[in-house]
Amino acid sequence: MGGTVTQLWRFFIHIQQPLWTCKGSVGKEEIKIPGKLHSDLEAELFLWRPILAGKATMIEYREGAWTLDDILKINSLLTMQDDIEAANVPKLK
Numbered sequence: 001m002g003g004t005v006t007q008l009w010r011f012f013i014h015i016q017q018p019l020w021t022c023k024g025s026v027g028k029e030e031i032k033i034p035g036k037l038h039s040d041l042e043a044e045l046f047l048w049r050p051i052l053a054g055k056a057t058m059i060e061y062r063e064g065a066w067t068l069d070d071i072l073k074i075n076s077l078l079t080m081q082d083d084i085e086a087a088n089v090p091k092l093k
Contacts, residue, residue, distance in 0.1 A: 050074045 037045065050056035050066075055074055060066055 046075050047071060049078060053078055 041048075047061075050071060051058060051061075055078070056066055056071075
């Protein structure tokens with residue numbers, strides 16, 4: 001029963017504090033990307049990034065197939081890949 005209560009508690013917290021805010025501004029802060037992650041989820045982004053990129057799965061994480069060192073390395077490689085792609089995009093004049 002404790003897990004269900006915890007899940008419900010997190011659900012209601014996320015309603016009050018959305019994990020993603022649509023484009024525009026948050027308070028007085030101007031947003032340069034189409035939206036902004038809630039700070040709690042932003043702190044976990046290094047864990048979610050390999051999953052979102054299709055390099056890891058939740059099952060692999062839960063089974064312990066990835067170490068923290070592995071996750072940090074794949075994040076560095078994904079950043080490198082993003083930087084290389086950005087450098088090769090033709091600049092608009």
